[in-house]
Amino acid sequence: MATVIVDVMLKQEIHDPQGEAVLSASHRLGFGAVKGVRQGKRFEVELEGPADGAALAAVEELARELLANPVIEEFSVHATE
Amino acid sequence: MATVIVDVMLKQEIHDPQGEAVLSASHRLGFGAVKGVRQGKRFEVELEGPADGAALAAVEELARELLANPVIEEFSVHATE
8 A cells, every 4th residue: 555645735825724824823832933934734535556656646546636635735745765 | 034844743642533435535536546545734933033843842832732632642843844
């Protein structure tokens, strides 16, 4: 079994209210060095067989179709070490 | 400015309804090779200064206090390359 990671984040130009909420909470808790926070989703996808090119391509297609909204989000796919 | 990544996932023994929903949707879309999906959160934390030991320790404390629920979640912290 191979595990492929898909990280989905809002595009830079998209307003991130969740990230801002975490940022202000960080400051309230005294973490003044924190200058910005962006929040996204992380998927661990388990596949039959090795994490080869074909598997990564299939997960990329899955991400495009199901895991990310291409209008406002961008994603990256990588196999776990 | 340094960017430190915090990945928060449910502990293995915790039931993951979101992951299961994504798994069944994957199968409906024809991605039969997908055997399991777990969904979590990914935070990009921007800090003043370098991503040195002190910065990573501060973000680890932030994760423990704010970003993850230690009862049901586990997290990992790493600086971006």
